[in-house]
Amino acid sequence: MISEQPSGTAILLKLTSRPEPYPPHVRQRLEVDAKEIVARYPHPRSALLPLLHLVQAEEGYVTGTGIDFCADKIGLTGAEVTAVATFYSMYRRTPTGDYHVGVCTNTLCAVLGGDAIYEALQQHLGISHGETTADGAITLEHVECNAACDYAPVMMVNWEFFDNQTPESARAITDALRAGHQVRPTRGAPLCTFRETARILAGFPDERPGALDGAPGEATLAGLHVPESSAAEEDSAGQGA
């Protein structure tokens, strides 16, 4: 559609059609899940983040169809849901491979090797930020700090941690994933696919072995041990005085 402005400048207005709704059998299934999610909260709109993970689990990213579905379930507008979905980087806007590989290139990881890992993976996989390998296995992104700086440089696969990485170890992990091998992160349960992970993030049970195990590692506890040992030294000095 062409609109003529008072100034005489022609502006092209692009009209897009509404996204296609989910097929009835998919919508029916998602409605059961959505009802369970919404019931967890005192206000339906509070369920938006897990609902976005639910639709991401369905299609591997958040589509216009998914946005409309979420909006309809909790009485928000499509614009309001879109504003949230585009704010958080965990919600992807383009199709995602089975394994989302995020290399931390924030300051500490970057200087300790994160930049080199990211560069190595770009070359090894032949893709850049946000792209997916032709076999649909790996989507590569550089990501911001994962609050795991004590294990820098870190890489995350489907949001599970791979600590103290090198270009060689990162390449080996992606090779194993593409070969269909079961890969275990440094901490946490064995990896599942991106869509399975999204469903877990929507709040459905994580039934992977060891999913609920784990304890803080030595690097994390170091900051606790320093004041503890200082306090012990002060105590013994006080007793000796």
Ligand code: FES
């Ligand atoms: S800078 Fe990479 S986890 Fe913090």
